[in-house]
Amino acid sequence: MTIDDHPLEIEAMKLFKQGESEEASKLQDQFLAEMMRSGGDHCTCPAACKFHGKCVECVAIHRGHGDHLPHCLQSMVNRRIEQLSKLTEHSFEPPPRGY
Numbered sequence: 001m002t003i004d005d006h007p008l009e010i011e012a013m014k015l016f017k018q019g020e021s022e023e024a025s026k027l028q029d030q031f032l033a034e035m036m037r038s039g040g041d042h043c044t045c046p047a048a049c050k051f052h053g054k055c056v057e058c059v060a061i062h063r064g065h066g067d068h069l070p071h072c073l074q075s076m077v078n079r080r081i082e083q084l085s086k087l088t089e090h091s092f093e094p095p096p097r098g099y
Contacts, residue, residue: 001038004075006031045071 008031015024035042043053051058055072062070069077085092 001035001042003035003042008034043072047071
């Protein structure tokens with residue numbers, strides 16, 4: 001199962017923004033149940049660390065050091081940055097990969 005940009009969660013967020021919290025929560029529960037049933041490793045990080053697949057611990061560590069985002073959140077943030085970059089005709093130059 002692919003978690004990123006999942007249709008159920010996208011619809012849930014749309015409903016939350018429309019004030020339909022109860023229906024949105026049901027969709028989120030359905031999304032999470034589907035994710036749990038799918039089993040497997042949902043961690044997209046290529047690093048072989050002891051926190052691989054342990055989201056709560058991984059995010060807490062990244063919040064603690066504040067140096068960079070967990071790998072699983074980077075593509076989402078990069079998509080948002082790209083949209084903002086359009087406002088300045090993409091004049092922002094990102095650092096080299098692996099920086």
